Amino acid sequence: MSDTPDLLSRSLDAVQRRIDAVLSAENARWTAVDPRCTPFVDTVTAITTAKGKLLRPRFCLLGHLAAGGDAADPRVLDAAAALELLHSFALLRDDVLDDSPLRRGALTAHQRHARDHRTRGMRGEARRYGEGVANLAADLAHVYADRLTRELPAPARAVWDETRIEVTVGQYLDIAVAAEGVADPELSRWIAVCKSGRYTIERPLQLGAAIAGRPDLTEAFEAYGLPLGEAFQLRDDLIDTFGDSEDTGKPTGLDVAQFKMSYLLSLAVRRDERVRALAAAPAGPRGAATMRDLLVDSGVVADVEQRITHLVDRARHALAEAPLVPRWRTELLDLTTSVAYRDR
Structure with missing residues (x-):
């Protein structure tokens, strides 16, 4: 079992190289058409290379290996x-929908392009321009992702398609429920699972297994x-509400400040x-700080921690x-704890 981490690490490195190759080739291709395309493709590159964890690819590879598949x-x-x-794609779109200013300690894509619009004195509204570029970059990331799945067998392709649908519907319901101010813990829980939980863990595992037959x-x-x-998503809600932005690289408390109906808030x-x-x-x-105190005082935070356990x-x-395969089962069991009890 000593080669388990090394094999997984090598596979993840191969995945990163594949991503880098796709984005590098696309950057060169479109820069040759017009230099204006460079910052556009770079928007996808920047957010893809800044994340670092490769959590979803990790679960996909583990699903494949645990099913007896070949890492190569x-x-x-x-x-x-x-x-x-x-x-x-999901992060670029989420940052626009949430109007988040930071991602991994840097300006979000829509904020960065809006700033560029203002700096260059371009025509039109800077905010609309920045959000438009970020949304188009999200679409570009989605197309690149889909192109990489062309050779998947039919069962794996079905998992892939379902994953994309769930993410998109989950994103819509997330903003719809927030706009309506609906406090329904079960609906909030379902949205979180649909929007984030499934495409982070369950679907990647099933995708890897389907490729292994x-x-x-x-x-x-x-x-x-x-x-x-x-x-995973409940921990994300707790981090967003109580985490330190210095650690997370993005503003914390946005969900509370914007009255987004997470499971945590809807329960409270x-x-x-x-x-x-x-x-x-x-x-x-100011109200967000009071809300954090109330979430603790009401016992909701303790209940959410208990639910996570x-x-x-x-x-x-x-x-x-x-x-x-036993060694990959062990790897999944180890990963369970780090996913549910992370601090960023």
């Missing part, structure tokens, strides 16, 4: 690279990936009159009897 299979390397580019693992990876994906609204009163309108920075236990139990 070019189809799984391409699928893992596609998942990372799909993640870039193991559709029999679909249910086992659902039983593992669904609760762990929810735990249902439970505590003080939270309901404060959440009647977007909280703003329960979800982690469910995920670990689901792997116990699954017909997986």
